[in-house]
Amino acid sequence: MFSFLKRSYPVERHYFLIPQMAMSAIGFNPEQERTWPVRAWSFFNFFVLTYGCYAEAAYGIKQIPINIALALDALCPVASSILSWLKMMAIWYYRDELKWLIQRIRKLTEQQQSERKLEYKRNLYTLATQLSFLLFVFGIGTSTSYSIRHLLDNMLRLSHGKDWTYETPFKMIFPDPLLSLPLYPFIYALVHWHGYITVACFVAADGLFVSFCLYLTVLLYSLRDDVFYLLEVKDNKQEATAGEDERIVRQLERLIDRHNEIAALTDRLSGVLVEITLGHFVTSSLIIGSSMIDMLLFSGVGVIVYLVYTSAVLTEILLYCLGGTYITEACLDLSKSTFSSHWYCHSVRVQKMTLLMITRAQRVLIIKVPFFSPSLQALTSILRFTGSLIALAMSVL
Structure with a gap:
């Protein structure tokens, strides 16, 4: 059942496998045909997520002067819900641009067919x-x-002779008639689905980001190999003939065009994902800090809930930082590999073109985000700031 997690899984089927499954589940897949049932389903999910954000925020704000623990229990997941709403809107607004990027990068990666390049694709696609x-x-x-915690709490109440509490898994405000029979099971299911919509938005947006980064890394690795083999001098030959030199110039021009296109794709990707990435980096410390505070405040099943939640949030920010690091290192590797080639054994024209390519590669490609650059160094800074927030909050509480 989990064969898609193995390297033996067909490379072509790995392409955006999980993000597209998540986007299709809520009706926001850019490559999905926008039929009326799909549009209706996407609008329904948008409405459920939007009302869920409002209901959670209203409940948490109302509970702040009454019970700070209950307030944090509602406000911690609402931060993720609002961020998911932002990601849903970004995927919908940039759906045409995302479709073009997905198809263009697919075409470029399919052109890389050597055994070594297929190994790059197999490793990074699987990752x-x-x-x-x-x-x-x-x-x-x-x-x-969250649902299991609520059910276990109510089962414990029933075992002690108490009544069932008609609440939802996520703390939300609803009109009283909706939280009583016979409508309560329907509202409970909607709130539970609200949680899955949030998950689908995160998996779609974050999976798109890390997948784009790793697929661009494949293109940079392939370009590195092509440049190195093109400039390689065989049989200790010091000078190339005029015909060979012209052939090398033409091929090098095509490789430079490929490098320029990869840079252009990165810029277009930055324009599409800037809101998602900026929102995630701005709120990451707050979300991680609040979830860890909740984990310290609660006991029993509540600890497990927020332990899993903290792991999910840390995984999200790790995907962004890891994806940015892969692109940065691939650019630097391209520069070092090109400089280590036999570029100095070719004509002056080839040498100038090669040096310009080295200079360009040293200007690493990044997903441009205001105030942030996705990297593992940024992750350590976020975790340090999160630790400070936790210490400050616990001293106040």
Whole structure:
């Protein structure tokens, strides 16, 4: 059942496997035909998520002067819900651009067919699927654990002769008639589905980000190999003939065009994902800190709920930082590999073109986000700031 997590799984079927499954589940897949049933389903999910954000926020704000623990229990997941709403809107607004990027990068990666390049694709495509699936597991586990916690609490109440509490898994405000029979089971199911919509948005957006980064890394690795083999001098030959030199110039021009296109794709990707990435980096410390505070405040099943939730949030921010790091290192590797080639054994024209390519590669490609650059260094800074927030909050509480 989990064969798609193995390297033996067909490479072509790995391509955006988990993100597209998540987007299709809520009706927001850019490559999905926009039939009326799909549009109706996507609008329904948008409405459920929107009302869920409002209901959670209203409940948490109302409970702040009454019970700070209950307030945090509602406000912690609402931060993720609002961020999921932002990601849903970004995927819908940029659906045409995302469709073009998905198809264009697919075409470029399919052109890389050597044995070495296929190994790059197999490794990085599998890694993208595994990371996206890891986030999916933690997300589903978090959403399901909220419902399990509520059911276990009520079963414990019934065992002590108390009445069932007509509340929802996520703390939300609803009109009283909706939280009583016969409508209560329907509202309970809607709130539970609200949690899965949140998970689907996270898996879709975060999976798209890390997958795009790893697929661009494949293109950079392939370009590195092509440049190195093109400039390689065989049989200790010091000078190339005029015909060979012209052939090398033409091929090098095509490789430079490929490098320029990869840079252009990265810029277009930055424009599409800037709101998602910025929102995630801005709120990451707050979400991680609040979930860990809740984990310290609660006991029993509540600890498990927020342990899984914290793992899911940490996985999300890790995907962004890991994806940015892969692109940065691939650019630097391209520069070092090109400089280590036999570029100095060719004509002056080839040498100038090669040096310009080295200079361009040293300007690493990044997903441009205001105030942030997705990298593992940024992850350590976020975790340090999160620790400060936790210490400050616990001293106040």
